[in-house]
Amino acid sequence: MPKFEPVLLARVGKPDSQKLETYRRDGGYEALKKALAMSPEEVTNVVKDSGLRGRGGAGFPTGLKWTFLPKNHTGPIYLAINADESEPGTFNNRILMEDDPHQILEGIAISCHAIKSERAYLYLRFEYGKSYRNLQAAIDECYAAGILGNNSMGSGKKLDIFLHRGAGAYICGEETGLIESLEGKRAWPRIKPPFPAIEGLFRKPTIVNNIETMACVTHILNRGVEWFKSIGVPPDPKNPRDAGSYGPKLYCLSGHVNKPGCYELPLGVTARELIFEHGGGIPHGRKVKAVVPGGISMGFLSADELDIPLDFNGPGKVGCLGLGTAAVVVVDDSISIVDVLYNCCRFFSHESCGQCTPCREGTAWMTKILERMRSGHGTTRDLDLLAEVSGSIGIIPGTTICGLSDGAAWPVKNAIKKFRPEFEEYIASGKKTARVPVGAH
Ligand SMILES: Cc1cc2nc3c(=O)[nH]c(=O)nc-3n(C[C@H](O)[C@H](O)[C@H](O)COP(=O)(O)O)c2cc1C
Numbered sequence: 001m002p003k004f005e006p007v008l009l010a011r012v013g014k015p016d017s018q019k020l021e022t023y024r025r026d027g028g029y030e031a032l033k034k035a036l037a038m039s040p041e042e043v044t045n046v047v048k049d050s051g052l053r054g055r056g057g058a059g060f061p062t063g064l065k066w067t068f069l070p071k072n073h074t075g076p077i078y079l080a081i082n083a084d085e086s087e088p089g090t091f092n093n094r095i096l097m098e099d100d101p102h103q104i105l106e107g108i109a110i111s112c113h114a115i116k117s118e119r120a121y122l123y124l125r126f127e128y129g130k131s132y133r134n135l136q137a138a139i140d141e142c143y144a145a146g147i148l149g150n151n152s153m154g155s156g157k158k159l160d161i162f163l164h165r166g167a168g169a170y171i172c173g174e175e176t177g178l179i180e181s182l183e184g185k186r187a188w189p190r191i192k193p194p195f196p197a198i199e200g201l202f203r204k205p206t207i208v209n210n211i212e213t214m215a216c217v218t219h220i221l222n223r224g225v226e227w228f229k230s231i232g233v234p235p236d237p238k239n240p241r242d243a244g245s246y247g248p249k250l251y252c253l254s255g256h257v258n259k260p261g262c263y264e265l266p267l268g269v270t271a272r273e274l275i276f277e278h279g280g281g282i283p284h285g286r287k288v289k290a291v292v293p294g295g296i297s298m299g300f301l302s303a304d305e306l307d308i309p310l311d312f313n314g315p316g317k318v319g320c321l322g323l324g325t326a327a328v329v330v331v332d333d334s335i336s337i338v339d340v341l342y343n344c345c346r347f348f349s350h351e352s353c354g355q356c357t358p359c360r361e362g363t364a365w366m367t368k369i370l371e372r373m374r375s376g377h378g379t380t381r382d383l384d385l386l387a388e389v390s391g392s393i394g395i396i397p398g399t400t401i402c403g404l405s406d407g408a409a410w411p412v413k414n415a416i417k418k419f420r421p422e423f424e425e426y427i428a429s430g431k432k433t434a435r436v437p438v439g440a441h
């Protein structure tokens, strides 16, 4: 693999990095110029050929998603950009939006050209005040400079980008929940099909993509397919469903680690390299107990699984749901896995939108079982019950509307399987770590 050069974070931290003037000085909006000289189909093919997979969690191939739009559609097509960023431990979108918003706006403009859309909505996590201010200022600069508006870059095409502040819930990040919320309703995910590409925002064909995905589009147009494919990992020949993991990735590193932060690295870096070489290891010489590989909905790696690559295929090899948002959270050996799992369950129970019985009841039930354990009243039967409930509430085999329930189930499945002796020891000791009365969550 050629020497890796960060691109997504290249401008972060430089003076006035959020301003159009400095962005243009660094070659900004040249990729858009290039794209506008190509046909929408050609741009889509470039993104398809690059192997770019969505950075929002599911890793769906971006160019392929764009081809699901109806052909020869005459009405409006929308691009909805997902900046809800609520997966615990994830903050890479925020850094891009605060420090280099034009990089994202350029990717959005290129993507709108590719999907023949005149209008993009950027759905922003409500709590991100600085992102809101910097993005809106950057959008205003684009209108003033003729990059956006009725004659975008002199192309004769219309392009508008609207910034929309979110409704403040994790479920607003699920793509159809986001669409409902953009329409001014409660963010209740929709039953699919129809998928958004056919019937999305305002019932019109809509593509939903993540912020980091948009930043990648800018660099693919700038530097080309070969450059993008020279970074990362090709498809695993042993896994016919793996589409490869190409390009740079922003890994968020937090928890018990000496140097937490956002690291741009080639897809496929191992958890060990990320934590020990880039993150400086574990404070106070303690040991790793568990590592969240990509947001808590992906489950846990145990201490002897740190050599798996953090690409789209790697975490699945050791029983995790996937790479997710690549938010890596380190838990050291001073922390009880019972407490860690309780926090995960409490989060999902709170964030379940309540439409589907298995998700609404299952997440609350798992939280109650862990509360019981943490108040010293758990039994080993509770472990089997947790395993049973977590195995029954997911979208597979089609019991719920969205993926939140799977995300809620995975940490439980992994924890019981990988850390069962610690749970048994905890129960046998009659230990109490609950700081809240049972039932008070
Ligand atoms: C409960 C839930 C929450 C989600 N939250 C986010 C989010 O905050 N940001 C995001 O980009 N994708 C999130 N997703 C994934 C989106 O549904 C969708 O797959 C993604 O925005 C598509 O963009 P991409 O193809 O560029 O990755 C979430 C999914 C689920 C099930």
Ligand code: SF4
Pocket (backbone or CB within 6 Å): 171, 188, 189, 351, 352, 353, 354, 355, 356, 357, 359, 360, 400, 401, 402, 403, 404, 405
């Ligand atoms: S799975 Fe959970 S979060 Fe998703 S729609 Fe059903 S109840 Fe709501």
